[in-house]
Amino acid sequence: MKIRFTKEVLNAVEPSNQRQRIKDAKVEGLVLEVLPSGRKSFRVYKRVKGQKSPVNVTLGQYPSLTIENARKLALSTLEKIAHGINPNEQAKVEAKAQITLHEVFHDYLSQKELSQSSLRGYNQIFNTYLNDWHTTPIANLTETMIKERHSSLSCTSRAQADYCMRVLRALFNFAQFEYKDSQDRPIYLYNPVKILSHKRQWNHVPRKQTRLTHTEIKKLLETLEVMRQETDPFTFAVCDFVEIALFTGLRKSELLCLKWEDVDFNEQTFSLTETKNGEKLELPMSNHLLTIFQRRREHTDNDYVFQAENDYGYIREPKKVIQKIEKQSEVNFTLHDLRRTFTSIAEQLRVGTYTLKRLLNHKTGRNDVTAGYTILTAKELSKATEEISLEMLSM
Template structure:
């Protein structure tokens, strides 16, 4: 039970008031609505305690603790709170709104990351954005990153890396879009309605860095495969990276999809494997081609851990994590600069040269089709439907690399791959020449 009494607040009167056995409210006779709440623990807190018009219960608004807050400060704060109550507002709600509006960029990012369930690799990249490029604003209110700050920051990062500058701004744009709907005031009012990154669109300030379009050429493939063979003998780690690179080329899968692949997702007996965590969130089941089967069986036979990661490594995660140094050794030995995504483009380019259907390529790469594509909704491409085109692509790559024995189709696969690379005019000439040779043979 709370006891209550009333007198005019003075420092002397408050100081000599004893600590009560029960929570007690003292009302200020000089300003109705202002109270000092005394607790048995000794704390003394200024509050406003008043009903709004039409309410059945009073609203308690905490102002501050005595003596940190003086009587005069308490009266000034109480007058403002009483004005809000008299206008029908709730000062507690307004205070919550002000706290939300002062939320820092780092706090928004933490909420964003928890809400989105980011992959580990994505989280590391975003952490770098906050730590390296947005550190100046990380512990300031999100609103501090206004349009002028956005332009200045984007220009500064662009001097070092135009692509990185655009990447950081796209990340910041995502935070503002998230904050707009996550933090609201009374009646759903937006606290972050305006996204300052939009100024880059309005003033056409994006760097528009051209998309990479590099891939391994047919002439580079033999030397690249030779480099893999030479470096596999440097140890289990380098061997794992070489195998990862080769599988990336033969499947077109992304780096994270392969590095996180476990033996539990691989079914060698049925010739298929399963990718559970993909970039677009849709699981993917693919066939195991003959050459991929050979790599996987070799890795399984050489591994002591048949339950862990396919591309295992001696670290805390138990798998490859950042193989850039090992990949650079392959590039140096082969004399060909490349990234794992270049291998994905090489796979896709080879598939296109073989006239593999667009929907099939999209499924092999796990690219989404447009929602308004009705035809795509009727296609069901299981591992068995994908097996033949996947095998053709892998055979063509091995043929271009000069490794006919490794390709399951032998000379037939080699011929198919060579013919697929010819122009229409060259194909017609080839058919004419072969027909002529056949007629000569028949005449003899």
């Protein structure tokens, strides 16, 4: 049915049990769609040569959208269609072009398999240093804004400033491949964080070189033993955690969520499932580590090696107890210092490179062909583990 649209005519149209499409006699392709609910909407309904389905574009609801304005929008839409532009696809692209930083961050996290520690780090950066940009379309983030934010953060922490920009760079790289137009072409062609490289503004904070000396290792072990004798279960567990971290060189996130189901006393091994690189790792226990694990077994009654009375069932943050350990031992250290200490002692003992990489759960590069043929089991790693353990105990 084709009629000349007027207020009187459109107001008189009554809904039926089925959807109705009434064509405008003045503008070819403009229709009024009437739903059984009574809602009336203007649309452009146009068949295009070479396409199976007609282009169906919603213009707006009647009477909020007047007949005159509907005709103007219809003519503009028909012109785009005549030039090969699908207004629906164009609207999707325009919506993607206005996607906010928060939306990109959410999409990024939903598609990336990040470790719990990386996830916490990303959230901390995003919510602390980029919180005022959450609702900003990423297309509006300019090189000048990037430079100024990096410079401002560098006044407080040069390392955090670089970390923040690395997170932001990752989000832009993700957006470039994630959001595309109807021809599968990227909407975002440029990463503004690259300006920091062009201007040589990255801080490039050098890697820390701190580790425990022989004397400090001895003082630390003595303090841990004393604190275990006169303290509460939580502190007791943290002391065991610190000692195991020293004798394995493993990361905090890899150790704290260790479950008893992953500890094999018969084989004298334990397996890490929550690792930074996502790969499960089976490691041997030295005789000293075996003693610590046996002690932990006696002091726990749930699924976790480092049990704690909280919603998680295991220790989440040992920072306060570690501060007490530092104070009593007079040895200042970070958990990464323990990792560097383990690595340094292994190097002094001339532990093989691939053995050490495996003990530390480091990935080898794709172009390292030899690494692909070097398969080291827990049994083959046990000799190195025992040597490192005995070296530490002799200090």
